[in-house]
Amino acid sequence: METPGQDASYEIVVGAGALQNLPGFLRERYPDHRIAAIGDGEALRRHGARLRGVLPEETPVLEVPPGEESKSRARKERLEDALFARRLGRDTVVVGFGGGVVTDLAGFVAATYLRGVPFVACPTTLLAAVDASVGGKTGINTPHGKNLIGAIRQPAAVFADTRFLETLPEPEFLSGVAEALKMAATSDPDLFGEIERGIPTLRAREAAALTRLIAAAVRIKAAVVSADEQESGLREVLNFGHTIGHGLENATGYVLAHGAAVAVGMIAESRMALRAGFLKPAAEDRLHSLIGSVGLPVRAPDGVERGRVLTALRSDKKARGGRPRFVMLEDIGRVRDRDRQGGTAYSYPLPAEVVDAGLRAIGL
Amino acid sequence: METPGQDASYEIVVGAGALQNLPGFLRERYPDHRIAAIGDGEALRRHGARLRGVLPEETPVLEVPPGEESKSRARKERLEDALFARRLGRDTVVVGFGGGVVTDLAGFVAATYLRGVPFVACPTTLLAAVDASVGGKTGINTPHGKNLIGAIRQPAAVFADTRFLETLPEPEFLSGVAEALKMAATSDPDLFGEIERGIPTLRAREAAALTRLIAAAVRIKAAVVSADEQESGLREVLNFGHTIGHGLENATGYVLAHGAAVAVGMIAESRMALRAGFLKPAAEDRLHSLIGSVGLPVRAPDGVERGRVLTALRSDKKARGGRPRFVMLEDIGRVRDRDRQGGTAYSYPLPAEVVDAGLRAIGL
Numbered sequence: 001m002e003t004p005g006q007d008a009s010y011e012i013v014v015g016a017g018a019l020q021n022l023p024g025f026l027r028e029r030y031p032d033h034r035i036a037a038i039g040d041g042e043a044l045r046r047h048g049a050r051l052r053g054v055l056p057e058e059t060p061v062l063e064v065p066p067g068e069e070s071k072s073r074a075r076k077e078r079l080e081d082a083l084f085a086r087r088l089g090r091d092t093v094v095v096g097f098g099g100g101v102v103t104d105l106a107g108f109v110a111a112t113y114l115r116g117v118p119f120v121a122c123p124t125t126l127l128a129a130v131d132a133s134v135g136g137k138t139g140i141n142t143p144h145g146k147n148l149i150g151a152i153r154q155p156a157a158v159f160a161d162t163r164f165l166e167t168l169p170e171p172e173f174l175s176g177v178a179e180a181l182k183m184a185a186t187s188d189p190d191l192f193g194e195i196e197r198g199i200p201t202l203r204a205r206e207a208a209a210l211t212r213l214i215a216a217a218v219r220i221k222a223a224v225v226s227a228d229e230q231e232s233g234l235r236e237v238l239n240f241g242h243t244i245g246h247g248l249e250n251a252t253g254y255v256l257a258h259g260a261a262v263a264v265g266m267i268a269e270s271r272m273a274l275r276a277g278f279l280k281p282a283a284e285d286r287l288h289s290l291i292g293s294v295g296l297p298v299r300a301p302d303g304v305e306r307g308r309v310l311t312a313l314r315s316d317k318k319a320r321g322g323r324p325r326f327v328m329l330e331d332i333g334r335v336r337d338r339d340r341q342g343g344t345a346y347s348y349p350l351p352a353e354v355v356d357a358g359l360r361a362i363g364l
Numbered sequence: 365m366e367t368p369g370q371d372a373s374y375e376i377v378v379g380a381g382a383l384q385n386l387p388g389f390l391r392e393r394y395p396d397h398r399i400a401a402i403g404d405g406e407a408l409r410r411h412g413a414r415l416r417g418v419l420p421e422e423t424p425v426l427e428v429p430p431g432e433e434s435k436s437r438a439r440k441e442r443l444e445d446a447l448f449a450r451r452l453g454r455d456t457v458v459v460g461f462g463g464g465v466v467t468d469l470a471g472f473v474a475a476t477y478l479r480g481v482p483f484v485a486c487p488t489t490l491l492a493a494v495d496a497s498v499g500g501k502t503g504i505n506t507p508h509g510k511n512l513i514g515a516i517r518q519p520a521a522v523f524a525d526t527r528f529l530e531t532l533p534e535p536e537f538l539s540g541v542a543e544a545l546k547m548a549a550t551s552d553p554d555l556f557g558e559i560e561r562g563i564p565t566l567r568a569r570e571a572a573a574l575t576r577l578i579a580a581a582v583r584i585k586a587a588v589v590s591a592d593e594q595e596s597g598l599r600e601v602l603n604f605g606h607t608i609g610h611g612l613e614n615a616t617g618y619v620l621a622h623g624a625a626v627a628v629g630m631i632a633e634s635r636m637a638l639r640a641g642f643l644k645p646a647a648e649d650r651l652h653s654l655i656g657s658v659g660l661p662v663r664a665p666d667g668v669e670r671g672r673v674l675t676a677l678r679s680d681k682k683a684r685g686g687r688p689r690f691v692m693l694e695d696i697g698r699v700r701d702r703d704r705q706g707g708t709a710y711s712y713p714l715p716a717e718v719v720d721a722g723l724r725a726i727g728l
Contacts, residue, residue: 073441084508112476115503115514139479144448150479151515 011157012222014129014214016207018161019122022054025157026093030118033091035059036083038106040098042066043124047164051097051122060086064102071105071140073149079109093118093156099125099172100132104150107138111151118156125168126176126210127259129160130183130217135225160218162210170295173205175259177294178241180217182262185270185287186237187224189333191216192290199293236346237335240327241266243316244358250312251304263296264362271361273329273336275354283332299363306364313355323349375521376586378493378578380571382525383486386418389521390457394482397455399423400447402470404462406430407488411528415461415486424450428466435469435504437513443473457482457520463489463536464496468514471502475515482520489532490540490574491623493524494547494581499589524582526574534659537569539623541658542605544581546626549634549651550601551588553697555580556654563657600710601699604691605630607680608722614676615668627660628726635725637693637700639718647696663727670728677719687713 013021026035035055039048041063052061062082064070083092094117096106103121110119121133139150165173184192194212195202201209227234245265249256270287273279292298300309313324325347328336337344377385390399399419403412405427416425426446428434447456458481460470467485474483485497503514529537548556558576559566565573591598609629613620634651637643656662664673677688689711692700701708 073437077437080506080513081508084506084512108476112472112503112513112515114512115501115516137479139476142444142448144445148448148478149444149476151476152479 010154012134012160012215012218013158014160014162014218015211016162018159019050019054019163022095022120022122022159025120025159029156030091030093033093033118034088035093035095036086036088037061037095037097038064038079038102038109039096040064040066040102040124043098043102043164046167047097047124050161050163055095061097064098064105066098066101068101068141068146070101071146073140073142075105076109076140079106080113083109083113090114090117093120095120095122097122097124098128099123100128103128103132104138104147105140107136107153107155108140108150111138111153116153119153121155121158123158123160124164126165126173126214127179128176129158129165129214130176131179131221133158133160134218134221158218160214162205162207162214165210166205171257171259174263174294174296175257177202177213178259178262178266178291178296180213181291181294181296182238182240182266183217183220185266185329185332186240186327186335187220187333188216189331191220192286192332195294196286196290199290203295233344234346237327239347240329240335241269243313243324243326244268244309244362246316247309247312248300248304251308252301256301260297260301263291264298264300266291267298268358268362269326270329272326272350272354272358275357276328276348276350278328278330278336280331283329286332287329304364306359309359309364324355325349374518376498376524376579376582377522378524378526378582379575380526382523383414383418383527386459386484386486386523389484389523393520394455394457397457397482398452399457399459400450400452401425401459401461402428402443402466402473403460404428404430404466404488407462407466407528410531411461411488414525414527419459428462428469430462430465432465432505432510434465435510437504437506439469440473440504443470444477447473447477454478454481457484459484459486461486461488462492463487464492467492467496468502468511469504471500471517471519472504472514475502475517480517483517485519485522487522487524488528490529490537490578491543492540493522493529493578494540495543495585497522497524498582498585522582524578526569526571526578529574530569535621535623538627538658538660539621541566541577542623542626542630542655542660544577545655545658545660546602546604546630547581547584549630549693549696550604550691550699551584551697552580553695555584556650556696559658560650560654563654567659597708598710601691603711604693604699605633607677607688607690608632608673608726610680611673611676612664612668615672616665620665624661624665627655628662628664630655631662632722632726633690634693636690636714636718636722639721640692640712640714642692642694642700644695647693650696651693668728670723673723673728688719689713 094110096103107119110117123129123133136152136154139147142148198209224234241262245261248261270284274284316324327347330336337346458474460467471483474481487493487497500516500518503511506512562573588598605626609625612625634648638648680688691711694700701710
């Protein structure tokens with residue numbers, strides 16, 4: 001599949017065994033380059049043999065400890081110094097192997113190494129496959145917050161091998177499902193219907209079902225991103241479920257899994273769309289039902305304080321003057337847009353009583 | 365002057381008082397943005413009042429110690445943290461005020477701050493005005509070498525105010541002259557002739573002469589860079605004089621000023637072009653004569669060891685298999701090109717006896 005990006009289109013290969021296409025891609029596109037791999041420790045423990053099996057024998061495989069803490073300046077420096085110590089020059093391709101942490105970190109290392117070398121993403125989680133490896137966002141965290149330092153730079157290619165998804169822990173798997181549902185709910189009624197009809201195959205993680213889901217989600221995200229490289233306008237639709245979702249993550253001290261938070265966020269935000277008069281009850285029911293059927297939660301976890309969620313909403317980075325903004329679903333597969341100065345906007349500030357109704361719908 | 369770049373064209377304002385155009389540019393292009401300035405300590409000591417005079421009163425002006433050591437990861441982090449501490453968001457424009465160190469460093473800070481915010485360069489040296497602020501190269505050094513981490517990203521605008529050049533120490537001034545001569549010698553016979561006719565006005569640093577020189581050099585560099593964003597092909601012509609120049613810098617432990625090294629390098633490399641049969645003696649004479657007339661050296665400094673220069677040449681980053689490559693002048697304002705796989709090449713490996721003749725021409 002060819003995907004348009006800021007710099008150039010790039011290749012995305014999805015499926016059981018997709019990783020086997022990596023050597024051919026590298027040979028054809030970068031025949032004289034050397035390779036350096038950066039891999040998540042856990043992904044390497046489980047699937048490292050498969051990665052090494054497709055890389056030249058002398059390829060260094062730099063290991064990154066699992067977890068968000070690895071998206072740090074110190075880790076980036078250490079990786080860079082390891083590349084310099086091996087005298088790797090501009091004719092180097094960096095291959096990232098892992099979840100979103102590794103694709104963000106290794107992508108950013110590649111973006112600034114000798115002012116930029118090619119990057120190939122090999123996502124090993126569903127979330128990274130449908131989300132992190134498309135759109136070109138790379139970066140690290142600082143003590144001031146997440147993803148504060150980074151670059152927007154498209155990968156040279158993405159190889160999403162569904163074999164790696166078979167061993168994913170359920171919450172991680174569902175995080176990816178939640179993002180894919182979000183893309184279907186906002187942008188693709190056919191995909192939404194296909195997911196509805198194939199729930200058992202999805203939950204069984206059948207390769208064919210995962211391949212179709214990833215391919216469709218990636219196509220949607222790539223289309224959204226290429227229409228709007230600078231995170232304004234159309235890209236806002238990717239925030240559906242995320243305004244409330246981030247509020248829930250914040251209010252639970254980031255204990256709640258991202259996918260669960262987004263799922264509950266979509267429930268709340270679709271209720272807001274209903275109350276604001278944009279969405280019909282039948283469409284809200286379909287979304288509510290599908291979220292529950294795939295195994296995602298539809299209510300905030302016990303003990304979450306409504307006040308903490310409201311406080312988090314006011315400081316959301318998309319808030320304007322303390323008023324959060326929400327993407328409004330208009331039907332399954334369609335969001336509401338409006339004109340604004342110099343373009344189109346896809347998110348709305350809402351009256352307090354509408355936000356209130358959304359929070360009540362998830363038990364807050 | 366509008367200059368084509370990778371992302372978009374950008375504005376370059378050159379002249380006595382060019383900085384006065386900064387507020388209007390910011391108001392028009394970024395009406396709702398906040399500003400953060402990053403300035404070289406020495407430039408701020410001399411000209412800080414002029415900078416502060418054109419910035420909103422509340423603008424933070426972060427000071428960077430003069431010198432190459434400031435192009436470090438630690439300095440970049442400290443600047444980023446200072447911006448975060450002031451809660452500056454994506455609606456921030458970073459203004460860099462100083463020589464190449466500051467434009468490289470502040471440009472790189474802007475390139476990765478929140479995944480990229482606009483950058484405006486205000487060069488205060490002739491070298492930065494003609495060279496560092498055009499082409500979008502930003503970056504920092506690491507213990508492994510110079511400019512190893514960075515990004516290629518065009519500034520939103522460049523304001524090159526010639527008033528700041530009046531107080532530049534002579535070696536720094538001549539470094540800029542050497543780069544401008546290089547661009548004229550390789551790419552613009554008319555500019556070369558104009559410099560020949562205006563030597564006294566240039567040496568007196570008259571505003572009109574400096575303005576024309578900077579504007580012409582910037583136009584050449586921008587054309588070269590926009591024809592070749594990825595530092596292959598045409599961009600090689602910018603290396604004229606630099607292969608030998610870097611060898612001399614290396615052999616003198618970087619005591620020799622960059623401009624002096626490039627000037628002597630141009631003498632050596634034009635002699636090589638003569639010996640290789642590409643350049644006529646009359647053209648070599650003109651170049652030799654102009655370099656001497658503007659106050660730049662034409663011979664290697666006393667005590668430089670020929671063997672150290674040869675060793676440095678073999679490890680030059682543009683060397684292939686230990687053989688350095690040189691840009692070959694064909695006439696004043698024109699370099700020799702040749703076909704190569706997938707494009708055009710502008711630099712050549714040369715027989716040892718030709719390199720030898722070049723080194724003898726500068727007294728080695």
